[in-house]
Amino acid sequence: MAMRKKWQLLAAGLFVVSCGTAADLDEESVRTTEEQTLSFDEFRTTLPVDDSGRYIVEWDLLLDDEQLYDYWLELPSSHPGSLIINRLTDGSTPLQASTLTYCIDNSFNNGDKDKVEGMITTVVSNWSSAAGKTFSVTRNRSQDGTGCTNANNNVSFNVRKLSGSTSFGFFPGEARSNRELKIAGSHFNSTDFGGIMRHEFGHIYGFRHEHIRLCPAENTSYKELTRVDRPSIMHYPNVCGDGNAPLGNLSDYDKKGARCAYSGQCEWIGFAGAANDIGVSANGQHVWAIGNTPATGGFSIHRRSGSTWQTMPGAGVAIAVEPGGNAWVVNDQQSIFRYNGSTFVQVSGAARDIAVGANGKVWIIGNTADSGGYLIYRRDGSAWTPVGGAAVRISVDPSGNAWVVNDQQNIYKYNGSTFVQQSGGARDVSIGGDGSIWIIGNTPELGGYGIYERVSGEWFKTTGSALRISAGDGTPWIVNDQKGIWYNRWE
Numbered sequence: 442m443a444m445r446k447k448w449q450l451l452a453a454g455l456f457v458v459s460c461g462t463a464a465d466l467d468e469e470s471v472r473t474t475e476e477q478t479l480s481f482d483e484f485r486t487t488l489p490v491d492d493s494g495r496y497i498v499e500w501d502l503l504l505d506d507e508q509l510y511d512y513w514l515e516l517p518s519s520h521p522g523s524l525i526i527n528r529l530t531d532g533s534t535p536l537q538a539s540t541l542t543y544c545i546d547n548s549f550n551n552g553d554k555d556k557v558e559g560m561i562t563t564v565v566s567n568w569s570s571a572a573g574k575t576f577s578v579t580r581n582r583s584q585d586g587t588g589c590t591n592a593n594n595n596v597s598f599n600v601r602k603l604s605g606s607t608s609f610g611f612f613p614g615e616a617r618s619n620r621e622l623k624i625a626g627s628h629f630n631s632t633d634f635g636g637i638m639r640h641e642f643g644h645i646y647g648f649r650h651e652h653i654r655l656c657p658a659e660n661t662s663y664k665e666l667t668r669v670d671r672p673s674i675m676h677y678p679n680v681c682g683d684g685n686a687p688l689g690n691l692s693d694y695d696k697k698g699a700r701c702a703y704s705g706q707c708e709w710i711g712f713a714g715a716a717n718d719i720g721v722s723a724n725g726q727h728v729w730a731i732g733n734t735p736a737t738g739g740f741s742i743h744r745r746s747g748s749t750w751q752t753m754p755g756a757g758v759a760i761a762v763e764p765g766g767n768a769w770v771v772n773d774q775q776s777i778f779r780y781n782g783s784t785f786v787q788v789s790g791a792a793r794d795i796a797v798g799a800n801g802k803v804w805i806i807g808n809t810a811d812s813g814g815y816l817i818y819r820r821d822g823s824a825w826t827p828v829g830g831a832a833v834r835i836s837v838d839p840s841g842n843a844w845v846v847n848d849q850q851n852i853y854k855y856n857g858s859t860f861v862q863q864s865g866g867a868r869d870v871s872i873g874g875d876g877s878i879w880i881i882g883n884t885p886e887l888g889g890y891g892i893y894e895r896v897s898g899e900w901f902k903t904t905g906s907a908l909r910i911s912a913g914d915g916t917p918w919i920v921n922d923q924k925g926i927w928y929n930r931w932e
C-alpha cells in the first residue's frame with residue numbers, strides 16, 4: 442500500500458524554496474551552476490543514455506536510476522518544494538502569516554512594478570477566498586528600489602525579476618534571506634502570468650507540488666489535504682502524464698485544501714447519526730445507512746433526508762443503493778431484501794454483502810463458504826449466476842463488473858470472465874459512478890484503516906480513515922470504527 446517506498450527512503454529531510462513552473466519545463470534543459478531547479482524526472486530527461494541504458498553525467502560517469510537519484514540529491518538546491526502541505530522535519534506543517542508586506546526592486550520599471558502589485562493583489566484575493574481567511578499582502582513602496590533585497594527587514598519579502606524561465610516562491614517559516622518572490626521575465630510576459638503567480642503564492646501559503654504524489658521526485662515530506670488532483674494549480678503541466686497548461690485558476694481541490702489548512706474545514710465532513718454501513722447511489726443523490734440501533738435482523742435502516750436521517754422499515758447489516766434511489770439490504774440471517782419504493786420485499790438467495798453498479802447491475806457475496814470467503818454471484822434476470830471466486834466485500838463498477846476484497850485482504854477485479862488480482866490490500870472497496878476506485882486499506886489508523894484512491898494503476902493515500910466506504914458519484918461517504926459518518930462533498 443505504501444507508494445514508492447524507495448523514494449521515501451531516499452528522500453532527504455531537507456526541502457528547499459525554489460520551484461520552476463509551467464514554461465520552464467519546456468525550455469530549461471541546461472542546468473546552471475547556481476541553481477538546480479529541475480525535479481528528478483526533469484533532470485533525468487536532460488541526460489544522454491549509454492547503450493546499457495545508464496545515464497551519463499559529467500561526460501563519463503555512468504549511473505543507473507538509483508545511483509542517479511542519489512547524485513541528483515547531492516546537487517545544490519535540487520529539491521524544489523504543495524494540495525499537499527509542506528511538512529518540516531519536526532513533523533509540523535506551518536502556515537503562512539495572514540499579513541505580509543513586500544517591496545519590488547528596480548529589475549522591474551515603475552509601470553511593471555504596478556503590474557506586479559496588481560497581480561499579487563489578485564492572486565492573494567484568490568487564495569484568500571479559497572481558504573476562507575483574509576490574507577493581506579501589501580506593497581511597501583517606501584522600500585522599493587535598490588534597497589529592496591533579501592536583507593531588507595522592513596518587509597516580509599522582496600520581489601525581483603530573473604532572466605531565464607524559472608520563477609520561485611518560498612515556504613512559511615523560511616528565513617528572511619530565503620523569502621524572495623523571484624519572477625522569471627518570460628513568466629511576467631506570459632499570458633499565464635496569473636496562473637504562475639497563483640502557483641508561486643501556493644508555495645508561499647505552504648503548498649507543495651501536487652505531481653510529487655504521482656511522481657515523487659522531490660522529498661516526500663508532506664501532509665495530504667485532499668485526494669490526488671491533477672487539475673491543481675500546484676501540478677506542473679506535462680509531467681506525470683497530466684496537469685493543466687496554462688496553469689490558470691485554482692482547482693476545486695485546491696480550494697478544499699486551502700480551506701482545510703487555513704479554516705480547519707477539511708475534506709471529510711461529519712454527518713449526523715451513527716452507522717455500521719453506508720450506501721450511496723452512483724449519481725451521489727441517494728444515501729442510505731445501516732444505523733446503530735439493534736433490531737431483529739441487524740440494525741435499523743435509514744435514508745438521508747437533507748441533513749438528517751429518515752428511519753425506514755426493516756433491519757440489516759449491509760446496504761447498497763440503486764441509481765434510482767432504492768436500496769438493497771442483507772440482514773444478519775443472510776436474507777436479501779429490495780426496497781420497492783414503499784417497503785422491503787425479500788428476494789431469493791442468501792448473501793453476506795451486496796452491491797449495485799451505475800448501470801443497475803446487482804452482485805452479492807453469497808453464503809457458501811470457500812477459500813477467500815464466500816462464493817460470488819451476479820444477478821441476471823431474477824437468478825443469481827455463480828461467477829467463480831470467493832470474497833467478503835463487493836462493489837460494482839459503472840460497466841457492471843465487480844471488484845471484491847477477500848478474507849486475506851486481497852483485491853480482485855472481474856474482467857468479464859474471471860477475477861484478476863490487483864495490487865495492494867484492502868478491507869473494503871467501492872467504485873464511484875465516475876469510475877473512481879476507492880479502498881479502505883490495510884494499515885490501521887485512528888478511526889479504522891487508511892483510505893486510498895487508485896490513480897493510473899497505483900493506490901494513493903487520501904486523508905481520513907474508516908471501516909466502510911461507498912464512493913457514490915466519486916465523492917465518497919465513509920463510516921469509521923466509532924460508527925461516525927463522514928462525507929467528502931462541499932455543499
Ligand SMILES: [Zn+2]
Nearest residue numbers: 460461462650
Ligand atoms: Zn512550484
